[in-house]
Amino acid sequence: MNADNAGWRQLADAVDGLLPQTQCGQCGFDSCRPYAEAIAEGSAAINQCPPGGDETIAELAILLGRPALPLNTAHGTATAPAVARIDESACIGCTLCIDACPVDAIVGARRLMHTVISVECTGCALCLPPCPVDCIVLKPSGEPRDRDAQRLAAPRLRERYRAHRQRLHARELQARNKAALAAAERKKAVIAKALARAQQRLADRKS
Numbered sequence: 001m002n003a004d005n006a007g008w009r010q011l012a013d014a015v016d017g018l019l020p021q022t023q024c025g026q027c028g029f030d031s032c033r034p035y036a037e038a039i040a041e042g043s044a045a046i047n048q049c050p051p052g053g054d055e056t057i058a059e060l061a062i063l064l065g066r067p068a069l070p071l072n073t074a075h076g077t078a079t080a081p082a083v084a085r086i087d088e089s090a091c092i093g094c095t096l097c098i099d100a101c102p103v104d105a106i107v108g109a110r111r112l113m114h115t116v117i118s119v120e121c122t123g124c125a126l127c128l129p130p131c132p133v134d135c136i137v138l139k140p141s142g143e144p145r146d147r148d149a150q151r152l153a154a155p156r157l158r159e160r161y162r163a164h165r166q167r168l169h170a171r172e173l174q175a176r177n178k179a180a181l182a183a184a185e186r187k188k189a190v191i192a193k194a195l196a197r198a199q200q201r202l203a204d205r206k207s
């Protein structure tokens with residue numbers, strides 16, 4: 001790694017260290033880290049993170065020596081903390097919300113009711129659209145916006161997101177391996193059949 005790369009990485013780390021790690025994608029990036037990298041390379045503005053709000057923008061402005069712009073509301077507004085709730089009587093156990101939750105704040109198993117681990121839920125709302133029976137709602141947590149609490153939770157949320165991505169990736173690999181194995185088995189069966197037909201033709205000719 002050259003000095004420029006190392007410097008850029010350090011800056012991206014520092015920016016990432018200020019972002020809330022909600023992993024909600026409202027900034028226009030898949031998650032907090034790519035937004036941090038875009039800020040570090042100067043290709044994204046510092047005012048695109050609604051969960052971080054004005055407090056995070058002010059911290060980013062100090063870190064980067066850039067002016068503290070108002071939050072760009074095209075990306076959303078800094079709302080009061082909320083938490084997801086599942087109407088467990090309506091849940092059909094499809095598991096779609098588990099995959100959608102970036103910080104694995106939902107537990108449940110296929111065909112069983114699911115529930116939200118409230119203390120881990122960031123209120124990002126990403127679990128709502130995939131639910132086929134609309135049984136997830138967001139409710140205000142009753143807590144005020146608290147930048148200190150957000151800062152404290154960020155490393156844990158980053159780690160939970162990493163584990164979530166790893167779990168999805170491992171499952172994808174497993175599915176790909178299974179499909180490749182099934183394709184190889186099908187190919188083997190086709191070759192065996194062709195071989196059997198050729199042997200039969202040979203035997204017929206000899207008789």
Ligand code: SF4
Pocket residue numbers: 019020021022023024025026027028029030031032033035048049050051052
């Ligand atoms: S928390 Fe902020 S930086 Fe992270 S994904 Fe959401 S909007 Fe982007």
Ligand code: SF4
Pocket residue numbers: 083084100101102103104105106116120121122123124125126127128
């Ligand atoms: S449970 Fe829903 S609202 Fe809460 S963190 Fe997960 S996806 Fe976001």
Ligand code: SF4
Pocket residue numbers: 086090091092093094095096097098108113114130131132133134135136
């Ligand atoms: S997406 Fe909805 S129905 Fe499916 S498991 Fe989650 S809460 Fe239940």
